[in-house]
Amino acid sequence: MDNLWKTTMGKVSFWSEVVEDLSLGLPSHAINTWIDPIKAKGVSNNKILLEVPNQFFLEWVESHYKNTINASIKKISKNKLSAEFKIDSISNNQKTKKSQNTTEEKRKTIKKPSPTNKGYVFDGFVEGANNQFAKTASQAVASEPGKPSFNPLIIYGGVGLGKTHLIHAIGNEALKRNPNLNVVLATSEKFTLDFVNGLRKNKTIEFAKRYRKADILLIDDIQFFSGKEQTQEQFFHTFNELYQSEKQIVLTADRYPSEMKGLQDRLLSRFQSGLVVDIQPPDYEVRVAILMEKAEQNGVDLPYEIIEFIATHIKSNIRDLEGTIIRILAKSSLMNRDIDFGLAKEVVKERAGNNLDLGLSCESIINQVSDVFAIPHKDIVGKSRRMEIVQARQVAMYLCRNLLDASLSSIGVSFGGRDHTTVIHAIKTIEQKGPKNPSLDKTIKSIEEKLSFISS
Numbered sequence: 001m002d003n004l005w006k007t008t009m010g011k012v013s014f015w016s017e018v019v020e021d022l023s024l025g026l027p028s029h030a031i032n033t034w035i036d037p038i039k040a041k042g043v044s045n046n047k048i049l050l051e052v053p054n055q056f057f058l059e060w061v062e063s064h065y066k067n068t069i070n071a072s073i074k075k076i077s078k079n080k081l082s083a084e085f086k087i088d089s090i091s092n093n094q095k096t097k098k099s100q101n102t103t104e105e106k107r108k109t110i111k112k113p114s115p116t117n118k119g120y121v122f123d124g125f126v127e128g129a130n131n132q133f134a135k136t137a138s139q140a141v142a143s144e145p146g147k148p149s150f151n152p153l154i155i156y157g158g159v160g161l162g163k164t165h166l167i168h169a170i171g172n173e174a175l176k177r178n179p180n181l182n183v184v185l186a187t188s189e190k191f192t193l194d195f196v197n198g199l200r201k202n203k204t205i206e207f208a209k210r211y212r213k214a215d216i217l218l219i220d221d222i223q224f225f226s227g228k229e230q231t232q233e234q235f236f237h238t239f240n241e242l243y244q245s246e247k248q249i250v251l252t253a254d255r256y257p258s259e260m261k262g263l264q265d266r267l268l269s270r271f272q273s274g275l276v277v278d279i280q281p282p283d284y285e286v287r288v289a290i291l292m293e294k295a296e297q298n299g300v301d302l303p304y305e306i307i308e309f310i311a312t313h314i315k316s317n318i319r320d321l322e323g324t325i326i327r328i329l330a331k332s333s334l335m336n337r338d339i340d341f342g343l344a345k346e347v348v349k350e351r352a353g354n355n356l357d358l359g360l361s362c363e364s365i366i367n368q369v370s371d372v373f374a375i376p377h378k379d380i381v382g383k384s385r386r387m388e389i390v391q392a393r394q395v396a397m398y399l400c401r402n403l404l405d406a407s408l409s410s411i412g413v414s415f416g417g418r419d420h421t422t423v424i425h426a427i428k429t430i431e432q433k434g435p436k437n438p439s440l441d442k443t444i445k446s447i448e449e450k451l452s453f454i455s456s
């Protein structure tokens, strides 16, 4: 079969024939999202090896497209081949690096696979005021591990805010700079399990060696050490030994160390000898930036208004933002639907559940007007008499009246306590100007359209 692959069909042309065949049956967004990223790697044992970018992708393609893909492969190979999917876990730059390694180093790399997730690197980590300090400190530690003032480094913050991403990125970056470093990464559960297994099998010495010979020890989610006295004892010794030999230790936790119940005081005071940094929930701009990054990573081109919409309504954490994009992708592909505002709204509604307030209000109207006119919310409700601001304010008042049927005086209140005559004047002005001014008319219609998504 390998011969067939080499002789009668070049690697590229065979797979591109398959893709061409698939394009006849699948919608183009499915091809863009799920077929184009697949790379054909070769053939062995009558299987054509297909590389996909990640686990989610693998599961998705296997459950939704495997049969279709296989049918095309069978057709084109005349029943000789079928598909086998594999995750491409090594990023390109590591591939280049690897090929430059000597055989000796190669052997080492294989013997000692790094435990880090290669997808978590600093590059893809969007920086904002909420996580800047944590990211900078992590980068510093990755480039110069073991400096006393940053040792240990403790990163704390709520669920889904990027702690695991950062701790893996530290490991990946340190290894990239020095592939011979012994980077040991584990969750606190894994550490506990290793310890317990060591006890059970009389192999505590091996356990101790494994962790104590680390050049960089990374332990994720140390809150799970709480209440586990024996494990903490072990960790305390590991910590001290590494610390004394100036090996870097990085820990993550879901809260500030001293707020963790069930941790021994001596551990806590060790933790405080280094640097403690926090990650806060992302603000609006960071959410938008993260959504753009995730859309790009997943190979979708999300219109900006959809990104804004998600960022406005999904606020709690980054895992949710990511999940929303993946769900939109999945739905679009599964149900053969275009990715549009309606689909985005459905998914956001599902995910945000009862917390989602899509109701229309003067507030949301002012926000939309502020966006479209690029005039800050506070200016629209403020006192400025500048022409463009006055016009935006009048449009917003007009829309509040038309879309909400709000009383004149309540509109006045929403605009910084103006009286009803001002509101009447605004509405009249727009009613007269609108029809005579096509560009203003168009702007108003586009705002109405956007708001209708919110209210329906």
Ligand code: ADP
Residues within 6 Å of the ligand: 124, 125, 126, 127, 131, 157, 158, 159, 160, 161, 162, 163, 164, 165, 166, 290, 293, 318, 319, 322
């Ligand atoms: P935590 O460990 O704090 O619960 P994770 O590190 O698992 O959170 O992050 C959840 C998801 O969000 C991951 O897929 C991660 O890659 C992503 N993520 C978190 N912060 C960022 C960021 N600043 N930029 C890009 N992706 C991020």
Ligand code: MG
Residues within 6 Å of the ligand: 163, 164, 165, 220, 221
């Ligand atoms: Mg985590």
